[in-house]
Amino acid sequence: MTELTCFQAYDIRGKLGVELNDEIVYRIGRAYAEFLKPKKVCVGGDVRLTSETLKLELARGLMDSGVDVIDLGLIGTEEVYYATKALGLDGGIMVTASHNPIDYNGLKMVREGSRPLSNDSGLLDIKKLAEANQFTASNVKGTLSKLDHSGPYVDHLLSYLDLGDVKPMKLVVNAGNGAACHTVDRIEAAFKSRGVPIELVKLHNTPDGTFPNGIPNPILKEQQPVTGDAVHAHNADMGIAWDGDFDRCFLWDADGRFIEGYYVVGLLAEAFLVKNPGATIIHDPRLVWNTKDICEKNGGKAVQSKTGHAFIKEMMRKEDAVYGGEMSAHHYFRDFAYCDSGMIPWLLVVDLLCKKGQSLSELVSERMSTCPSPGEINSKVDNADAAIARVYEAFKAEAIGEESVDGVSLEFPNWRFNLRKSNTEPVVRLNLETRADEKLMHEKTNEILAILRG
Incomplete structure (x- = not known):
């Protein structure tokens, strides 16, 4: 039994011909069906040159297991999420490698209700089944049908924008x-x-x-x-x-001017709290002061979650949160099956600009001054744990707060930082913010990077 190295913490991604090929994707389709025992599943693919072939092999694996497959065509990942929930399907699989190099591809998978499949919720089981390559024979072969579901999807997107208010x-x-x-x-x-x-x-x-x-x-x-x-x-x-x-x-x-994702999270939190007073907002632990401040000022409840889509979605369901945001530009919505969307955020921001009669710059500049941050800084290091330990030892004595929800976070009266290892690369990620002190932001960033990279 050969180990499949394309399985990551939250999805499947690998180098073509080395970690991922038609035969492996076929086996993953069979394993998905064996684990979830679905009756009907949708599939979609991105624009990569291998996505169509891999999608058809995936569909063949599902159909050989007796699963009926709906092919949504060339789409984005969120369209699989939307169709799975809206059509009441037993699951959905997207063939994509997102922003990985051109010689990569992969799969993002959900089960019924567009619930995520990650290492904690079934992905490891699917991995083991795909590696074993011993599947139960099906007496019935599934069918393949094509569906353009873009009409209902676009209608749903536009529901986030008050069309009558648009200037x-x-x-x-x-x-x-x-x-x-x-x-x-x-x-x-x-x-x-x-x-x-x-x-x-x-x-x-x-x-x-x-x-x-x-x-x-x-x-x-x-x-x-x-x-x-x-x-x-x-x-x-x-x-x-x-x-x-x-x-x-x-x-x-x-x-x-590029707007860091952290400040967009604050914008969207405010947009939802205006419409949903007292609602809960989920955020990740890397940068927090801006989001917490906005939630407090708008009568909302800010709840912290570990970084990563599976954790954010789980916390949103637990807290019945209306919105969840990560500074990495992933935004999650209760009315979108608690899933992330890249189209809903900008429509909500347009709605906010029209309602407030202000520019995007006016909306975020004050927050950027209140909680300045240099953005996420990646450092390649030989030993990530040792590098993080060096920084921790250097600053722990003067810290007034400490967290280990995701990596290590230390808080001081006028600044805080989070250091965490990447799940996908040999790097340590630094996030830092201050209370309205840009000079301190630069000083502490340089201090930490010198220790980290030393």
């Missing part, structure tokens, strides 16, 4: 030649048919699995000027870009 606006949208292209076109068509005065300036809006403009991953500093410069050039009100399977959403203000 004329110009938005730069950068789909990065990824799966977002078709959805951008459909939203644009819906705006036109409903008389919504929003003009979309579209960048890289042709789906292309060769990624001629690079793998879409707008969290990378080198990719951010593309959207920011276009906002400036077109005199637009805001810029929006997505990663490959558009489950993450990134924003720029009218000056072409």
Whole structure:
């Protein structure tokens, strides 16, 4: 029995021909069916050149196990989440490697109700079954049907925007030649048919699995000027870009300035609390003061969760939270089956801009001054545990608070930091914030990085 190294903590991702191929994906389809015993499952694929073939092998594995398969076509991950819940299916699987290099692909899987499958909730069981490659024979072969479910999905997206309140606006949208292209076109068509005065300036809006403009991953500093410069050039009100399977959403203000995901979490928390007084908001432990402050000022309840989609979704269900946000640009919504969406966030921000009559810059600048942060900083280190221990030992004596929810967090009167190991790379991630003191932010960032990398 050969170990399958493509199984990660939350999904399946691997190098093509080495960790992932048609035969392995077929086995994963069989293992998924063996574990969950579903009757009907939907599948979708992103724009990568191997996604269609892998999706068909996945469907073959499911059908050979007696499962009926609905092929949703070329879509984003959230469309699998939406269809699984909306159509009352027993599960859904998306073929995608998101923002990984071009020679990678993978699978994101959910069960009924779009509940996540992670190491704590079935993914390891599926891994063991796929590795054993001994499957129960099915007397009945499942069927394969195709369905364009984009109409109900786009209608649901537009429900987050009060269409009657929308003021004329110009938005730069950068789909990065990824799966977002078709959805951008459909939203644009819906705006036109409903008389919504929003003009979309579209960048890289042709789906292309060769990624001629690079793998879409707008969290990378080198990719951010593309959207920011276009906002400036077109005199637009805001810029929006997505990663490959558009489950993450990134924003720029009218000056072409990239807005860190942390401040977007605060914006969306406020947007929901205005409509849902007293609601619960879930946030991750890396940066917290801004979100907690906004929740307190708007009568909401802020609840911390471990980083990662499976943990956030579980906590949202437990707390009946209306919204959950991670500073990594993942945003989760109760009315979206507690799943993450890259389309809902920007629509909510547009709604907020129109209701408040303010620009994005006006909405976030005060918060950026109140809780300044340099953003997440990654450091490649030989021994992550030893590097984190060095920093901890250097600062623990003067700390007034300590947490180990996810990595290590130390709090001081006017600043705090979180250090954690990456689940996917040999790096340590630093997040730091201060109370309205940018000079202190730079000083402490440099201090910690010197110890960490030393």
